[in-house]
Amino acid sequence: MPLRAKVASSVSRTAAALSRAAGRGDGSVIGGWLGLKIDPDLLAHLSAGRAIALISGTNGKTTTTRLAAAAVSALGKVATNSFGANMPTGHTSALAKAGSTPYAVLEVDEHYLAQVIEATEPHVVALLNLSRDQLDRAKEVAMMAQLWRAALARHPDVRIVANADDPMVVWAATPPAAHDQRIAPPHVTWFSAGQRWHDDSWVCPECGATIQRSGQQWWCTGCPLRRPDPQWTVDDDEGVVDPTGAWYKVKLQLPGKVNIGNAATALAVAAEFGVRPFDAVPRLADVTSVAGRYAQVVRDGRTIRLLLAKNPASWLEAFDMADEAPTLLSINARDPDGLDTSWLFDVDFAPLRGRQVLITGDRAYDLAVRLDVNDVPFQHIRTFDEAVRAVPPGRLEVIANYTAFQDIRAELDRVN
Ligand SMILES: [Zn+2]
Numbered sequence: 001m002p003l004r005a006k007v008a009s010s011v012s013r014t015a016a017a018l019s020r021a022a023g024r025g026d027g028s029v030i031g032g033w034l035g036l037k038i039d040p041d042l043l044a045h046l047s048a049g050r051a052i053a054l055i056s057g058t059n060g061k062t063t064t065t066r067l068a069a070a071a072v073s074a075l076g077k078v079a080t081n082s083f084g085a086n087m088p089t090g091h092t093s094a095l096a097k098a099g100s101t102p103y104a105v106l107e108v109d110e111h112y113l114a115q116v117i118e119a120t121e122p123h124v125v126a127l128l129n130l131s132r133d134q135l136d137r138a139k140e141v142a143m144m145a146q147l148w149r150a151a152l153a154r155h156p157d158v159r160i161v162a163n164a165d166d167p168m169v170v171w172a173a174t175p176p177a178a179h180d181q182r183i184a185p186p187h188v189t190w191f192s193a194g195q196r197w198h199d200d201s202w203v204c205p206e207c208g209a210t211i212q213r214s215g216q217q218w219w220c221t222g223c224p225l226r227r228p229d230p231q232w233t234v235d236d237d238e239g240v241v242d243p244t245g246a247w248y249k250v251k252l253q254l255p256g257k258v259n260i261g262n263a264a265t266a267l268a269v270a271a272e273f274g275v276r277p278f279d280a281v282p283r284l285a286d287v288t289s290v291a292g293r294y295a296q297v298v299r300d301g302r303t304i305r306l307l308l309a310k311n312p313a314s315w316l317e318a319f320d321m322a323d324e325a326p327t328l329l330s331i332n333a334r335d336p337d338g339l340d341t342s343w344l345f346d347v348d349f350a351p352l353r354g355r356q357v358l359i360t361g362d363r364a365y366d367l368a369v370r371l372d373v374n375d376v377p378f379q380h381i382r383t384f385d386e387a388v389r390a391v392p393p394g395r396l397e398v399i400a401n402y403t404a405f406q407d408i409r410a411e412l413d414r415v416n
Contacts, residue, residue, distance in 0.1 A: 001045045008039035009046060012096040028081065028097075032089030035096060043088055046095035047104070047120040050079070053269050054116060056108040056148075057128025057169075059314045061086070063254065064128060064262040065107035066290045071270035071280035072103050079104040084291055087112050088119065103273065110144055114151030117158065124272040125152070126161040126265055128193075130168040131200045131313040132346070134338030141168055141200045148172035156186055161268045164190040164230040167201040167211055167218055171225060189243070191268050192216065192230035193261025196320065197313035199346065232268045240264045240277070248281050253288045255305075256321035292409040301393035304412070308405045310337070312346040318399045319351040326391040327352060328381075330361035330404035337402045341366045349374040358387050361404045384411045 001009070016031025024030075035042045053072070055065045062084050069080040079098030081090045086107040095104060108116045110130070117125065127148065130141050139147070145168040152160065153175050162173040173188050194216075201218075204211055209222025219226035231243035237257055239247050250263045263284050270280045289295040289306075296305045309318040333341050341363050349371055357378040359367045364380055371378045381387045384407075388396065400408055 001048075002039075004039045005042055005045035008035040008042045009096040011035060011038055012042070012093055016093050016097060026083045026085070028083060028085040028090045028093035029087075030089075031096065032085070032091070032093035035092050036089060041119075043092045043095070043116075043119040044121075046092060049100075050095075050102060050104050051273060052104045052106065052120050052122040053124045053126065053272070054106050054108045054113065054120065054122045055126045055128070055265075055269070056110050056113045057126075057163075058110060058131045058133050058311065059317070060128050060258065060262050060265075061107045063259065063287075063290045063293065064126065064265050065105055066287050067263055067266035067284055068126070068269040069105040070283040070287050071266045071275055072105055072273055074270070074275045074279040074283060075273060076103060077101040079106075081106055082291070088116060091116060091120070105269070110148075111139065114147055117151050117155055121155075122158055124159040124161060124269055126269050127163060127169045127173055128265065129163055129166045129195065129313070130172070131197055131311060132343065133311040135340040135343055138338070142203075142205050145169070145172040145205050149174070149176060152186065159187040159189070159272050161189045161191060161265065161272065163195070163265075164192050164228050165195040165216065165218075167220075167225065167227075168205060170228060171205045174225075188228075189232070189268055189272070190228045190230040191232035191261075191264050193234055193264055194257065196316045199312070232264045234260050234264050240267055240281075242267070242271070242277050246277070248277050250281055251285045253285065254290075254294050256317065258317045258321065292405070295409075295412075297412045299412070300388055302388055302391060302396045303394065304388070304396045304398060306405065306408065306412075307397065307399045308402070309399050310401050312343055315347045315399070322397040322399065323395055324355060325395040325397050326356040326358070327397045327399060328358045328360065328384075328387045329367055329378075330359070330398070330400035330408060331364065331367045332362040332401060332404040332407070333366075334362070334403045337404075344370040345373075349376050352376050356391060358390060360384070360387060361400070361407075384408055 012031040012035030015034045016027030019027030069078045079101040081094035086109045149172040160173050163169045204220040207223040233241045293308045307318045309315040
């Protein structure tokens with residue numbers, strides 16, 4: 001590395017370590033920020049010589065990144081931003097801290113994907129899904145897909161691992177002028193991980209016609225855009241089928257079919273580095289919870305499990321993962337959550353009928369109105385301890401959005 005980059009990298013590491021020592025989080029944002037101030041090209045310098053995978057999408061990217069890093073570690077040391085710092089400051093910090101690893105698997109905020117592709121020249125980019133998120137500031141889904149598509153078209157050599165079940169992702173992964181011979185066809189590997197949420201992809205991003213669905217298939221009624229045949233698929237809730245048709249039993253410590261889908265994606269990403277599923281699958285079982293997500297804690301005879309859900313698509317997945325048990329819902333609307341809670345009306349809370357439902361959080365009353373409209377009885381509680389006391393011994397499921405989740409995690413002594 002050039003001298004300037006070496007200095008910047010060293011400052012980044014030191015600042016992150018000081019910040020950690022001062023108990024101010026994991027320090028990756030401040031460390032990366034300082035490093036990039038000293039050398040704006042630091043991320044590119046730190047990326048040079050490494051084979052890198054970028055993982056982006058609205059939901060599931062933290063968990064998929066963790067699983068993919070575990071899978072790729074079959075080959076050697078892997079740098080990764082495991083604490084969810086998914087902007088260039090976090091990537092810079094993660095690579096500076098890791099030293100010279102041959103591989104890196106980085107979670108990327110969907111808004112920064114184009115910029116991070118430019119800086120890191122990745123070997124592979126995984127595109128998970130696109131759905132509405134943080135209504136007050138996020139881009140419209142179709143605009144996001146357009147940005148991804150333009151970024152990938154500028155890098156036709158990047159290998160793409162993309163979700164065949166999400167029309168927006170399929171469109172983003174297909175080059176703007178597929179008929180144009182000057183643009184090489186992209187190297188795309190399609191996976192199918194299922195998709196419960198369809199409300200952001202009823203309109204074709206290519207031509208504006210309606211998208212129709214039947215079973216797993218979807219197609220545009222106005223142009224050739226349709227679901228490609230996936231090479232990696234999920235089979236009967238615990239298996240993943242690879243492109244040769246071989247079936248692998250995937251034992252995870254993470255709940256839900258959505259995580260089997262994340263595992264399939266991770267295996268497809270690792271395969272782009274030459275890792276065989278046979279070698280990668282056992283490593284996936286070592287991943288327990290991810291930054292508190294899915295963590296289980298026992299308190300006063302209640303087994304409490306934490307599920308993070310930030311937007312309508314992830315709430316649907318959380319309802320699927322949660323057991324039929326008393327459930328605490330917590331909603332905040334602080335800066336990291338987005339300030340607009342009207343998305344609560346995009347979620348169908350009917351699956352909670354028949355369960356004991358408790359609500360809390362800064363915006364519990366927004367949740368109360370929504371549940372009332374959905375005919376779901378609930379009880380408002382003010383503290384987490386009150387929630388624990390309000391349910392019988394046994395399981396308590398907690399579903400919370402970002403800062404509400406962090407508050408409850410803090411109550412449980414920053415459980416990982
Ligand atoms: Zn169309």
